[in-house]
Amino acid sequence: MTLIDTIRQTISKRAVYARTKHEIKSMPLDVALDLNIDRDNAAQIARQAVYG
Known part of the structure; x- marks a missing residue:
């Protein structure tokens, strides 16, 4: 996985976390x-759902 892919994945997960929360x-x-x-x-539940 390249650096750009990692950054995209991190941004995507953060957006899912914020939306879920x-x-x-x-x-x-x-x-x-x-x-x-x-x-x-909500923050704890969203964190667990998105990041495991």
């Missing part, structure tokens, strides 16, 4: 409760 934080409370998700942990 935003979606979790803006999720309606009833949906979050149904999925057993604490919206206050």
Whole structure:
């Protein structure tokens, strides 16, 4: 993998992380409760989902 590919992959993952975090934080409370998700942990959940 070249340096450019690594940079592109990093930028792409960061965008997915930001979008996932935003979606979790803006999720309606009833949906979050149904999925057993604490919206206050959005950053941690998004990090785990994107980066493993």
